[in-house]
Amino acid sequence: MKQKLIDLETKKLVNADETTQTYTIPKLREFDHDLCRKELAKMVIVDDLLFAFVEREGFCAYCKVLNPQFVPPSRTTATKDCYALYIQKRNQLKDMFKNLKSRIFLTTDCWTSGQNIGYMCLTAHFVDDEWVLHKRIINFCPIVGHSGEFIGRIVEKCDS
Template identity: 40%
Template sequence: MIALHGLPFILVEYDGFRRFVASLNPLFKTISRTTIRNDCIKAFEEQKVALQEMFKDAQSRFSLTADMWTSNQTLGYMCITCHYITADWEVKKKVIKFFVVETPHTGIEMFNQVLECIQEWNIEYKLFGITLDNAAANDSMVFELKLNLVDKV
């Protein structure tokens, strides 16, 4: 429920939530926000490994989209989404990386993060394309990616 609805982990420690759960099942043992956080991270890691295995065995190519924005605290964030078609011809997309981009938001810094992501997911030999917006830093990032990936296609 917490992961599905994006609720805060501390929800499990609210008195109202605990009373509600107790009304449904008085024998239910309540847990702390640390436990629920650890459980969510464990589930995430298990799903990540399963998705990496699927990527490894997939016969299709993968396309990436990346978008970067700056928060009102001037922190830069980038999200990388992987798009692919399954063996059953279903179009799928998965967020494979969401991270803070250190300032200054240079093409080299973004390149390092994107290349690390591509390598972590082991898709450098199956990469079809990357779609980005027209930010100036993306031009230098793409230049560096082409230099590092062109021989792997």
């Protein structure tokens, strides 16, 4: 487990006569199981995969070929990893909002699904200190009505 792995890093060197020379540098690194689990959690979220995906035979065989040291987590552990990543990102966003010098504008989008369930998405829009416009979804929840008073109460509760 503590044995280092060899990575090959390719570098390009442009000579004075503008010819390009490519060379490869071997680089040692250690296997980081926690980093692999974190990246797996990101993959599950970004690619909208089922938590059970991590226990499927094909994925486990692929992981074994890719790096025999990586043991794929159970679906329960993958769920916990995704939730931990969510909490981390939520806290980063809260810290960013606390230190933000500009204002934050909120928009709501409400709709009713085909099963007659109402939903609301609360989005924050803001400009950072480098004048880059951002938008972040800060709440997504089922609702029972579309009235302004009801939506206002939900927005007020969205401080955690």
